[in-house]
Amino acid sequence: MADRLDQTALKQLFTEARTHNAWQKRDVPDALLREIVDLVKWGPTSANCEPARIVFVKSAAGKARLAPHLSAGNRDKTMAAPVCAIIAHDLEFYEHLPRLFPHNLAAKTWFNGNAAHAERTAFRNGSLQGAYFMLAARAVGLDCGAMSGFDNAGVDKEFFPDGKLKSNFLCNLGYGDPAGLFARSPRLGFDEIAKIV
Amino acid sequence: MADRLDQTALKQLFTEARTHNAWQKRDVPDALLREIVDLVKWGPTSANCEPARIVFVKSAAGKARLAPHLSAGNRDKTMAAPVCAIIAHDLEFYEHLPRLFPHNLAAKTWFNGNAAHAERTAFRNGSLQGAYFMLAARAVGLDCGAMSGFDNAGVDKEFFPDGKLKSNFLCNLGYGDPAGLFARSPRLGFDEIAKIV
Numbered sequence: 001m002a003d004r005l006d007q008t009a010l011k012q013l014f015t016e017a018r019t020h021n022a023w024q025k026r027d028v029p030d031a032l033l034r035e036i037v038d039l040v041k042w043g044p045t046s047a048n049c050e051p052a053r054i055v056f057v058k059s060a061a062g063k064a065r066l067a068p069h070l071s072a073g074n075r076d077k078t079m080a081a082p083v084c085a086i087i088a089h090d091l092e093f094y095e096h097l098p099r100l101f102p103h104n105l106a107a108k109t110w111f112n113g114n115a116a117h118a119e120r121t122a123f124r125n126g127s128l129q130g131a132y133f134m135l136a137a138r139a140v141g142l143d144c145g146a147m148s149g150f151d152n153a154g155v156d157k158e159f160f161p162d163g164k165l166k167s168n169f170l171c172n173l174g175y176g177d178p179a180g181l182f183a184r185s186p187r188l189g190f191d192e193i194a195k196i197v
Numbered sequence: 198m199a200d201r202l203d204q205t206a207l208k209q210l211f212t213e214a215r216t217h218n219a220w221q222k223r224d225v226p227d228a229l230l231r232e233i234v235d236l237v238k239w240g241p242t243s244a245n246c247e248p249a250r251i252v253f254v255k256s257a258a259g260k261a262r263l264a265p266h267l268s269a270g271n272r273d274k275t276m277a278a279p280v281c282a283i284i285a286h287d288l289e290f291y292e293h294l295p296r297l298f299p300h301n302l303a304a305k306t307w308f309n310g311n312a313a314h315a316e317r318t319a320f321r322n323g324s325l326q327g328a329y330f331m332l333a334a335r336a337v338g339l340d341c342g343a344m345s346g347f348d349n350a351g352v353d354k355e356f357f358p359d360g361k362l363k364s365n366f367l368c369n370l371g372y373g374d375p376a377g378l379f380a381r382s383p384r385l386g387f388d389e390i391a392k393i394v
Contacts, residue, residue, distance in 0.1 A: 054391040062394040131328030194251040197259040
């Protein structure tokens with residue numbers, strides 16, 4: 001049986017972590033990006049399908065490809081971030097299931113020829129992995145700034161021209177500058193979110 | 198700037214955590230369920246929309262309502278789990294945005310009259326919150342066993358008859374019995390998941 005994480009860890013992951021808009025001029029090493037992926041891959045997905053695909057846009061050339069597709073309010077802060085990760089998912093993730101889910105070699109057939117079911121499974125599980133991604137980044141000491149305000153079709157055409165991968169959301173990564181934080185928004189109460197029956 | 202979590206915490210959240218199928222006969226107190234929700238609510242969602250809604254099915258009467266809608270392979274283990282959480286999302290989450298996202302009082306209008314956009318936003322962000330839920334449960338020392346194998350429409354009719362909430366996935370909670378674990382499935386490699394540009 002596992003113990004509880006201490007309060008310092010819970011604050012870092014959840015209760016005191018903030019969505020950042022401004023960034024310190026401090027590099028994020030590639031080794032840290034690799035470590036995030038090596039944590040994310042262990043998070044649970046249905047039939048271990050692991051549909052998330054991630055492009056870390058770090059170079060000036062990469063940023064220039066991304067910039068035209070960002071909403072006006074997200075452009076400057078993303079260009080200033082050390083890294084912007086495109087969180088996408090593979091609509092043909094099921095091609096890997098015979099290797100990834102050896103418990104049931106028929107799993108691939110659940111999706112073959114059922115594009116709507118495959119898309120929904122990729123979107124659900126790719127989103128789960130997107131959340132693992134943000135908490136993994138926080139766990140290794142980075143700050144996140146996730147965004148939905150961009151032209152998905154434009155990003156997909158630029159970064160995923162073969163049509164198999166679809167962008168889900170973007171997430172800036174780096175060491176946040178608290179001066180750029182908004183006031184923290186209120187949260188729903190327990191009774192608005194949950195019940196016990 | 199935050200430090201890194203230590204290896205013990207990373208193992209508990211990611212690298213050594215497992216999806217459990219068998220459960221110790223040990224109660225999960227309601228206070229722990231409340232604590233999970235109080236962590237999940239701080240996780241980032243777009244425009245702080247927080248669409249996830251959670252029903253913790255804990256009583257025998259609640260389990261009896263859930264049982265008919267589970268796939269055969271998920272029924273017995275769910276009935277034996279101390280708690281099964283229904284992770285759902287509110288298709289009308291945007292009604293709360295004037296309170297939850299005071300930075301932009303127009304946010305509600307992005308979704309009013311655009312049911313497809315609202316559904317996709319609820320599903321994406323509700324899935325993010327579902328992942329926060331699993332990692333929060335692990336963070337407070339519980340084990341998880343998430344499942345997609347159930348009749349969503351049947352669960353929705355039984356638990357959400359007004360049609361505004363839609364089930365996403367189920368997650369058993371408790372203290373896992375390692376005797377019920379499958380062999381761990383392989384994971385994709387870094388170069389299959391990600392690239393740095």
